[in-house]
Amino acid sequence: MIRYALICEHDHAFEGWFAGSDAFDAQSAAGAIDCPLCGARNVRKQVMSPAVTGAKKNFDGAAGRLAEIAGKVRAHIAETHVYVGDKFAEDARAMHDGEKDSAPIYGEVTPAEAKALKDDGVPAAPLPAPFVPTPAKKIN
Numbered sequence: 001m002i003r004y005a006l007i008c009e010h011d012h013a014f015e016g017w018f019a020g021s022d023a024f025d026a027q028s029a030a031g032a033i034d035c036p037l038c039g040a041r042n043v044r045k046q047v048m049s050p051a052v053t054g055a056k057k058n059f060d061g062a063a064g065r066l067a068e069i070a071g072k073v074r075a076h077i078a079e080t081h082v083y084v085g086d087k088f089a090e091d092a093r094a095m096h097d098g099e100k101d102s103a104p105i106y107g108e109v110t111p112a113e114a115k116a117l118k119d120d121g122v123p124a125a126p127l128p129a130p131f132v133p134t135p136a137k138k139i140n
């Protein structure tokens with residue numbers, strides 16, 4: 001048995017059980033199916049859209065998806081990196097020079113500090129604004 005969601009020519013929705021899709025076609029062609037509400041015999045299967053939830057996401061647009069990705073990156077950084085605030089240049093340099101164990105950190109630098117780090121070959125890259133987490137934990 002197979003259950004179909006049906007609709008009549010007056011948009012009355014109802015359900016019907018059939019032995020199979022052939023049985024529906026045969027009964028429909030013979031006018032043997034009538035609408036329980038109005039008796040109309042022009043009945044067809046409703047078109048179902050089980051992917052409505054997934055499809056809706058696609059309409060949120062690129063901005064929504066980017067915000068979602070940025071949120072994940074932010075969460076990842078916040079989870080795996082330690083916020084060191086204005087000690088970033090100092091710590092990054094110490095790690096680079098081997099005076100401190102390397103660890104994933106993030107924090108702020110002044111433009112002069114950023115330039116000095118770059119000139120000295122200390123690996124540090126600015127985080128794009130959407131990826132900057134709200135500092136949750138601060139050490140030092």
Ligand SMILES: [Zn+2]
Binds near residue numbers: 008010011035038
């Ligand atoms: Zn009807």
